[in-house]
Amino acid sequence: MPRQYTEAELKAEEALKAKIRKGHILESPAEMTPGYHRAIVVQLTVQADTELMSAPAYWFAARHAPSTNTQVSAHAIIQDELAHANIAYRLLEDMGVSKERLVYGREPHEFKHPYGFDQPLDNWAELVVANGFFDRAGITLLSDVHRNTSYGPLKRALVKVDMEETFHLRHGEVWMRRLARAGGAAAELLQRCVDWMFPMTIEWFGLPDDLKRHSGQLDYRLKGLTNDELRQVWMSSTVPLCEELGLSAPAHYDEAAKQYVLDYPFPCQYDPEDKRWLFGEGEITWDAVFERWKGRGPMNEIYVDSVRRSRQSVAAWLN
Amino acid sequence: MSGGRPVGAGRGREASTGQGASAGSAGTSLGEEVYEVFARKKRGDALRHVGCVDAPGSALARVYAWKTYDEENWFEMCVVPRKAILPAGPPSGRPASG
Numbered sequence: 216m217p218r219q220y221t222e223a224e225l226k227a228e229e230a231l232k233a234k235i236r237k238g239h240i241l242e243s244p245a246e247m248t249p250g251y252h253r254a255i256v257v258q259l260t261v262q263a264d265t266e267l268m269s270a271p272a273y274w275f276a277a278r279h280a281p282s283t284n285t286q287v288s289a290h291a292i293i294q295d296e297l298a299h300a301n302i303a304y305r306l307l308e309d310m311g312v313s314k315e316r317l318v319y320g321r322e323p324h325e326f327k328h329p330y331g332f333d334q335p336l337d338n339w340a341e342l343v344v345a346n347g348f349f350d351r352a353g354i355t356l357l358s359d360v361h362r363n364t365s366y367g368p369l370k371r372a373l374v375k376v377d378m379e380e381t382f383h384l385r386h387g388e389v390w391m392r393r394l395a396r397a398g399g400a401a402a403e404l405l406q407r408c409v410d411w412m413f414p415m416t417i418e419w420f421g422l423p424d425d426l427k428r429h430s431g432q433l434d435y436r437l438k439g440l441t442n443d444e445l446r447q448v449w450m451s452s453t454v455p456l457c458e459e460l461g462l463s464a465p466a467h468y469d470e471a472a473k474q475y476v477l478d479y480p481f482p483c484q485y486d487p488e489d490k491r492w493l494f495g496e497g498e499i500t501w502d503a504v505f506e507r508w509k510g511r512g513p514m515n516e517i518y519v520d521s522v523r524r525s526r527q528s529v530a531a532w533l534n
Numbered sequence: 535m536s537g538g539r540p541v542g543a544g545r546g547r548e549a550s551t552g553q554g555a556s557a558g559s560a561g562t563s564l565g566e567e568v569y570e571v572f573a574r575k576k577r578g579d580a581l582r583h584v585g586c587v588d589a590p591g592s593a594l595a596r597v598y599a600w601k602t603y604d605e606e607n608w609f610e611m612c613v614v615p616r617k618a619i620l621p622a623g624p625p626s627g628r629p630a631s632g
């Protein structure tokens with residue numbers, strides 16, 4: 216836990232927040248207060264780790280690509296994700312956080328990516344639904360950061376990321392549509408993907424606003440929308456997509472409440488071996504969710520190892 | 535350059551603020567240093583800062599930059615070692631916003 220602030224330090228934090236509220240943009244780490252620095256390091260670490268761990272998840276799944284064309288598009292997405300990770304770690308390096316330590320010096324369970332990227336993607340349908348759902352979550356979160364962030368270098372870096380995430384999302388949607396139209400086994404498999412990946416993405420957005428402890432990310436304008444608002448944005452495009460494709464998603468638009476509501480107990484427990492949410496067991500606490508996240512999912516160590524297995528031997532040759 | 539102030543101009547000041555604990559050593563165990571990447575989208579456009587890469591020398595910096603920042607069909611791209619960029623202002627040598 217951070218130590219208590221002195222009065223002068225508190226004043227500096229408040230002064231920076233006030234400047235930011237008026238639209239101030241920071242251009243270098245030297246301009247950050249300790250509170251701002253801490254908040255943006257947390258945000259960027261999650262962002263970088265998520266991009267990095269999406270790469271092996273998609274890479275293992277790309278083996279299921281059904282043609283040379285789709286091999287190219289799947290690997291183009293993986294290449295984008297690695298570049299996104301690289302760019303986020305590079306920004307962290309400028310803030311005095313060692314990329315070396317973050318990528319090569321942590322235990323697999325210490326990475327900060329969402330639980331969804333600890334899961335195996337076992338067929339082509341799961342990869343394209345990951346593009347349609349997970350990449351949509353990525354663009355929902357990052358386009359909000361892009362529009363609102365008070366850190367200039369991050370805002371500029373996200374121009375590329377947003378452009379490419381839009382392509383990933385389109386890839387997912389186009390292929391989901393093809394599989395849905397095919398009907399039969401393809402549509403059944405697609406529905407099976409929606410069944411586990413829809414609630415997985417919903418959980419990704421984190422604690423509901425009424426339980427969220429104060430993070431500073433909104434005060435320092437590192438993002439613009441709250442977790443619940445972001446979840447609504449994601450559902451507002453995902454639920455209509457599922458409806459259009461004849462897929463049943465466990466959420467609907469509530470006319471009276473003017474928002475999307477979930478049709479299952481949230482949060483609830485997940486069985487990773489079976490890739491199934493245990494709706495029948497009812498709502499669980501967020502502490503139980505955090506415990507599951509902390510324990511990491513079945514592919515965590517395999518994915519982390521796959522992006523760094525030869526580092527030590529090559530570094531030894533060179534040094 | 536679009537940022538108003540030189541890219542990475544804050545670097546040298548980090549040590550004095552007590553932030554950026556390891557920022558002094560730009561390199562990693564693979565002997566990399568930071569290169570700023572600039573690109574021009576088409577003839578007549580400004581050369582614009584698009585990001586940065588770590589690389590162990592200029593040959594790989596050019597490759598990494600071209601492969602990393604592939605979101606456009608750039609007309610032109612170049613890399614500059616960050617340490618070669620010298621702040622020329624404001625005269626105090628400190629960010630206006632301090």
Ligand SMILES: [Fe+2]
Binds near residue numbers: 295353376
């Ligand atoms: Fe990405």
Ligand SMILES: [Fe+2]
Binds near residue numbers: 296350353379380383
């Ligand atoms: Fe993506």
